[in-house]
Each structure stands twice: as C-alpha cells, then as structure tokens.
Amino acid sequence: MLELPTHHVHLWCLTMNHCSCDLTFWANLLCADERARADQLRDQRDRSFFIWYRGNVRGILASYCGSAPQELQFRTGRFGKPELGAPFDVHQLRFSISHSSNRLVMAIVRKSEVGVDIEQIRSMPDLLDLVDSVFSGREQSVFRSLEESAKLPTFFSVWTQKEAYLKARGLGLNRPLKDIDVGLIPVEAAGLIRDGWDPSATKQWSLTAWSPVQSYAAALAIESGHWHVHHITDGSLSLWPHALKPGLDGAIILK
Ligand SMILES: CC(C)(COP(=O)(O)OP(=O)(O)OC[C@H]1O[C@@H](n2cnc3c(N)ncnc32)[C@H](O)[C@@H]1OP(=O)(O)O)[C@@H](O)C(=O)NCCC(=O)NCCS
Numbered sequence: 001m002l003e004l005p006t007h008h009v010h011l012w013c014l015t016m017n018h019c020s021c022d023l024t025f026w027a028n029l030l031c032a033d034e035r036a037r038a039d040q041l042r043d044q045r046d047r048s049f050f051i052w053y054r055g056n057v058r059g060i061l062a063s064y065c066g067s068a069p070q071e072l073q074f075r076t077g078r079f080g081k082p083e084l085g086a087p088f089d090v091h092q093l094r095f096s097i098s099h100s101s102n103r104l105v106m107a108i109v110r111k112s113e114v115g116v117d118i119e120q121i122r123s124m125p126d127l128l129d130l131v132d133s134v135f136s137g138r139e140q141s142v143f144r145s146l147e148e149s150a151k152l153p154t155f156f157s158v159w160t161q162k163e164a165y166l167k168a169r170g171l172g173l174n175r176p177l178k179d180i181d182v183g184l185i186p187v188e189a190a191g192l193i194r195d196g197w198d199p200s201a202t203k204q205w206s207l208t209a210w211s212p213v214q215s216y217a218a219a220l221a222i223e224s225g226h227w228h229v230h231h232i233t234d235g236s237l238s239l240w241p242h243a244l245k246p247g248l249d250g251a252i253i254l255k
Helices: 023-027 030-038 044-065 127-134 138-142 147-169
Strands: 008-015 074-076 082-084 095-102 103-110 116-118 179-180 192-195 205-210 216-223 229-232
Touching: 008 044, 008 116, 008 216, 023 044, 030 044, 044 095, 044 103, 074 147, 082 095, 095 147, 103 116, 103 216, 116 147, 127 138, 127 147, 138 147, 138 179, 147 179, 147 205, 147 216, 192 205
Parallel strands: 008 229, 095 116
Antiparallel strands: 008 103, 074 082, 095 103, 116 216, 179 192, 205 216
C-alpha cells in the first residue's frame, strides 16, 4: 500500500502515449458504468484517453486504499466533486483530478481539501474577451501591462489557479471567476489575493502554480498549512502500472 502521511501532497502528473498504451490493462480496472461511458465516446482518441485516465485514477487511488481498483466506490458533492464512498472513505483521502490533451494531473492528500487544474497553453483567438469575462479589474490592469509574449502563459496560469481553487472548494465553475483575484506570473507570485465571496479565504487557502511539462500550466489549491509536495511523474514511475501488483507498491520513487 502507498503511504501518505498527513501534510504531504502526492501530485501525479502522467502522460498517455497513444501508440504504446495497453488499453486492455486499463479497461480492466474500470467499473461497468465507466466502460459503458467509454463505449459511448465516438472519437477513438477520446475513448482511449478516457479509459487510460480513469484506469489510472482508479489504480492510483486503490494503491492508497489497498483495494482492487475495480471495487472502489465514488460519490459526488453538490456540484460534482468526486470523493471516495463507503467503505473506502475510512482512509480519509481527498483527491482532485484534471486532464488536458493527453495529460492527467491528480493531487492526493489526507484529511484536507485539495484542487488541481492543468491546461495546455494554446492560442486563443478570443483571448481579450476571455480576459474581460474571467479576470478581475485588478488582474486586467496588470495583464495589460505585460509584454505580448507573456500574455498567453499568464492567462492560463490565472485560469488554472482559479479553477484549482474552485475545485478544492467543490464549487466547480459555479462562481464568477471575476470575483477571485490571483497572482499574475511572471510579475507576481501565484496565490490567492482575494475572494469577493469569502474575505477569510486568503488565510484559509494556498495556491501554487507550476508547469509540469513545456506548454502546460497547472495549479494546486490546498488548505493553508505546511505541506510537503511530492511530484510523481512518468520519469519516476518505472514500476507503474506494475506497482499495482502487491508487494511492489512501496518501491515507487517520489521526486
Ligand atoms: C469541474 C469543472 C471546473 C471541470 O473543469 P474542466 O477544465 O472541464 O475539466 P478538468 O479536467 O480540469 O476536471 C475534470 C474533473 O473535475 C472533477 N470535478 C467535477 N466537478 C467538480 C467540482 N464541482 N469540484 C471539484 N472537482 C470537480 C471531476 O473529477 C472531473 O473529472 P471527470 O472529467 O473524469 O468527471 C467544470 O466542469 C465545472 O465547473 N463543473 C461544475 C458543474 C457545472 O457547472 N455544471 C453545470 C450545471 S448547470
């Protein structure tokens, strides 16, 4: 079983290789509902990716619970945030997942809420309209002062910070993004500056941003405190998915 002490975050960032992926392996980890959902996806790449990332989510969580991936039960919060259902909730694990293109990010903690988001940095023809609709007045004015080449990565860094924060709180996009103020990298540090709906949030939540691979922006939101963050990437996973086999789990190297 994988160990996860309190105040430690395991941040999994995995990439699907469409050519070498053993889809049968991952499909076998899904429950019947997920297999049916996969079958309904018409686009073959979308279907393969769904099977791969849902298989990974189950496999990873099962490694912390000491259970079979297929048996895990989930329930969802009011706005759709998934969590482990009984009897697996006994482990007090909290997790958040995000996927973009062929990447999956998953954050796992114990006894704390967590949110994660990843986006591929891609050109946005309607960038300025989006900035108008999701950036606060303060963010818009800092954004306008940026060099042109910094604008796109900054937009995605702001977007992922806001989504990670709302996902940590289980709200999804049910709150106007304009009411949340975050730091604009590269001229400011990532972080929650203001939540217009909850003035005490800046003391209760921490936000960090990073780039897991070139051309991707990601952010992690977590309840304030002292956290050890362990990145688990494809490169550190020579044993995955074989680590699912009993006896090898502990050999995963975290870096
Ligand atoms: C949650 C949400 C922010 C996802 O954003 P996204 O960039 O499209 O997708 P991501 O890959 O980053 O995240 C998807 C994951 O977020 C998680 N998620 C879904 N709802 C969530 C919520 N309310 N809070 C936290 N996490 C949530 C799920 O694990 C989901 O995985 P899945 O695609 O396998 O189901 C967005 O879909 C949303 O706001 N949903 C809320 C529901 C909603 O607004 N419904 C409209 C009702 S009228």
